[in-house]
Amino acid sequence: MxxxxxxxxxxxxxxxxxxxxxxxxxxxxxxxxxxxxxxxxxxxxxxxxxxxxxxxxxxxxxxxxxxxxxxxxxxxxxxxxxxxxxxxxxxxxxxxxxxxLGRLKRIRDLDAENFTITVEAGCILADLQQAAAAANRLFPLSLGAQGSCQIGGNLSTNAGGVQVLRYGNMRDLTLGLEVVLPDGRIWDGLRGLRKDNTGYDFKHLFLGAEGTLGIVTAAVLKLFARPREIVTAFVALPSPEAAVDLLGRARSATGEAVTSFELIPRLGLEMTRRRVEGCSDPLESPSPWYLLIELYGGGETGALGEALESLLSQAFEAALVTDAAIAQNAQQAADFWRLREGLVEAQKHEGGSIKHDVAVPVSKVPAFIAEATAEVQRRIPGVRPVPFGHVGDGNIHFNLSQPDGAERDAFLACSEEINEAVHDIVARFGGSFSAEHGLGRMKVAEAERLKPPIEIEMMRRLKRSFDPHNLMNPGKVVSAGHT
Structure with a gap:
C-alpha cells in the first residue's frame, strides 16, 4: 500500500x-x-x-x-x-x-445576465451544475465522475464528456482563470468577456497543462440557457458508417440541437446487461450497433420530438436505422443513459482491459474502428474490442477486454505493444492518442514518440520559461529534456 x-x-x-x-x-x-x-x-x-x-x-x-x-x-x-x-x-x-485544492470550493459569483459563473478550483462539478440550475441556467460539462471531480482538475485536463458536440470541452467553456504561478505570484485573469483582443490569451496555456505551468485556483465559466425540451432516443443501426451518416442528417434536421451522440457496440450492451443491475435491452431484436441520441431545444415543446421522429422514419427508409425507442419520460431517458454509463463499470468485471482514449475526424471513425479492430484481433486472437463513446466529436474509447478464459496478467502484458499499434493507426488517420483524459505520466513517452519534434521542443521551452526549476508537477505532460 x-x-x-x-x-x-x-x-x-x-x-x-x-x-x-x-x-x-x-x-x-x-x-x-x-x-x-x-x-x-x-x-x-x-x-x-x-x-x-x-x-x-x-x-x-x-x-x-x-x-x-x-x-x-x-x-x-x-x-x-x-x-x-x-x-x-x-x-x-x-x-x-x-x-x-479541495478547500477552495466557493462559488464566488453567478452573473445570470452575463451567463457566467465564477468558481474556485475545488468546487465539485455537480455542485456547479446545481448552482447554475438554481439560476435557471445550464453548465453543460457532464462526466461520469461529476459527483466527485473538481473544477480545477476539469480545467487542467481540458475535460470533455458527453456534450462536447454541442457545447465544447473545458477550453471552450472557460472565459478567465486565476492561477498561482511557479514563483508564488497570482495571475488574476478572471474576466467574464467573450471578446478581449488585448494580446496573448494566457488562459489557454494553463488549460490542459495538468498543473505543469501553475496551479489554477479559480475560473470564470460560461453558462447557457436551460433547455425547454430534452428528447432522448436509443437507436439500433447496422454499422458505424450508418451512425456517421445519421449524425449529419440529425444536425441538419434539428438545427444543431444534437447534444449527445453516443456509440455503443452490441458486445458493450451485453456486458452492461450482464454486469450492471437494472439494465435491460430497450429494443426487441439485437443489433450490431446502437446510438444514444439526446437533443436539447429551446423552442415550442413537442417540436423537437416531432423532428426526431421524422428523422428516424426517414433513416429507417434509408436503411440507416433498424429500430428505435424514444424516451416517453425522464425515467426512461435515465434508463437509456444507464446503459451507456454502465458500460464503463461493466468492463471492470470482464477481466483485464486495455484502454485507449483516442480521437479521429468524425468522418474517419468507421474506418478507424474497422482497421484497429482487425489489427488487435490479428495480434490477440479472441480479444473482445468494445469501441464506444462520443462519435459525435470523434472521440472513441477503443477498449479491449481480454479473451474469454484468458489469463489477466498475460493479457495486460501485451498493453504496450497493443497501445503502440492502435496509436499508430490513430496517427495515420490524423487523430489524437489522448482525446480527453490528458497525458499525465502515463502518456509522456507516447507523446514524444508521436508528436512532431518541434512540438515537443516548444512544449519544453514553454515549461522552462514558466517553471525553470521544474517544480510544478514534474514528469507529467512533457519531460524536462535538456536544459
Missing part, C-alpha cells in the same frame, strides 16, 4: 513554515490520511509524499507555492483525484509535496 515518505530535514523546515500558513490540521502526514491521495483510480500508479497541504484560499496557495519554490521542493496539484493517467499522483521518490 502507498505510504508517506520519511521527513527529511529540508522537508521538516518546509512543513513547519507551511503549517504556519494553513494551520497544522490542514497539513497531513499520517499514512492513513495520505493513502487515498497516493494512488489513482485504476491502481496503476502508487506514489509517496512527505506531506499533503490543503490551502484554504488563493493567497494561502500562493504562499505554499512560494515556500516550496524557495526550498526547491516539487509540487503535485491534486483535485478530486479521478484522473486516469496518473497526472495527480506523485512519483515513488517521495520528494514531492501534494497541494490538494
Amino acid at each position: 502507498p505510504e508517506g515518505s520519511p521527513i527529511t530535514e529540508r522537508h521538516g523546515r518546509l512543513q513547519e513554515a507551511i503549517a504556519n500558513v494553513v494551520g497544522p490540521r490542514h497539513l497531513l502526514t499520517d499514512p492513513a490520511d495520505l493513502a487515498p491521495h497516493l494512488t489513482e483510480e485504476r491502481g496503476r500508479y502508487r506514489g509517496r509524499t512527505p506531506f499533503l497541504v490543503r490551502p484554504g484560499t488563493p493567497e494561502e496557495t500562493a504562499e505554499v507555492v512560494r515556500l516550496c519554490a524557495e526550498a526547491r521542493v516539487p509540487m503535485v496539484p491534486q483535485g478530486g483525484n479521478t484522473g486516469l493517467c496518473g497526472g495527480a499522483i506523485p512519483f515513488e521518490t517521495g520528494d514531492e509535496v501534494i497541494v490538494a
Whole structure:
C-alpha cells in the first residue's frame, strides 16, 4: 500500500513554515490520511509524499507555492483525484509535496445576465451544475465522475464528456482563470468577456497543462440557457458508417440541437446487461450497433420530438436505422443513459482491459474502428474490442477486454505493444492518442514518440520559461529534456 515518505530535514523546515500558513490540521502526514491521495483510480500508479497541504484560499496557495519554490521542493496539484493517467499522483521518490485544492470550493459569483459563473478550483462539478440550475441556467460539462471531480482538475485536463458536440470541452467553456504561478505570484485573469483582443490569451496555456505551468485556483465559466425540451432516443443501426451518416442528417434536421451522440457496440450492451443491475435491452431484436441520441431545444415543446421522429422514419427508409425507442419520460431517458454509463463499470468485471482514449475526424471513425479492430484481433486472437463513446466529436474509447478464459496478467502484458499499434493507426488517420483524459505520466513517452519534434521542443521551452526549476508537477505532460 502507498505510504508517506520519511521527513527529511529540508522537508521538516518546509512543513513547519507551511503549517504556519494553513494551520497544522490542514497539513497531513499520517499514512492513513495520505493513502487515498497516493494512488489513482485504476491502481496503476502508487506514489509517496512527505506531506499533503490543503490551502484554504488563493493567497494561502500562493504562499505554499512560494515556500516550496524557495526550498526547491516539487509540487503535485491534486483535485478530486479521478484522473486516469496518473497526472495527480506523485512519483515513488517521495520528494514531492501534494497541494490538494479541495478547500477552495466557493462559488464566488453567478452573473445570470452575463451567463457566467465564477468558481474556485475545488468546487465539485455537480455542485456547479446545481448552482447554475438554481439560476435557471445550464453548465453543460457532464462526466461520469461529476459527483466527485473538481473544477480545477476539469480545467487542467481540458475535460470533455458527453456534450462536447454541442457545447465544447473545458477550453471552450472557460472565459478567465486565476492561477498561482511557479514563483508564488497570482495571475488574476478572471474576466467574464467573450471578446478581449488585448494580446496573448494566457488562459489557454494553463488549460490542459495538468498543473505543469501553475496551479489554477479559480475560473470564470460560461453558462447557457436551460433547455425547454430534452428528447432522448436509443437507436439500433447496422454499422458505424450508418451512425456517421445519421449524425449529419440529425444536425441538419434539428438545427444543431444534437447534444449527445453516443456509440455503443452490441458486445458493450451485453456486458452492461450482464454486469450492471437494472439494465435491460430497450429494443426487441439485437443489433450490431446502437446510438444514444439526446437533443436539447429551446423552442415550442413537442417540436423537437416531432423532428426526431421524422428523422428516424426517414433513416429507417434509408436503411440507416433498424429500430428505435424514444424516451416517453425522464425515467426512461435515465434508463437509456444507464446503459451507456454502465458500460464503463461493466468492463471492470470482464477481466483485464486495455484502454485507449483516442480521437479521429468524425468522418474517419468507421474506418478507424474497422482497421484497429482487425489489427488487435490479428495480434490477440479472441480479444473482445468494445469501441464506444462520443462519435459525435470523434472521440472513441477503443477498449479491449481480454479473451474469454484468458489469463489477466498475460493479457495486460501485451498493453504496450497493443497501445503502440492502435496509436499508430490513430496517427495515420490524423487523430489524437489522448482525446480527453490528458497525458499525465502515463502518456509522456507516447507523446514524444508521436508528436512532431518541434512540438515537443516548444512544449519544453514553454515549461522552462514558466517553471525553470521544474517544480510544478514534474514528469507529467512533457519531460524536462535538456536544459
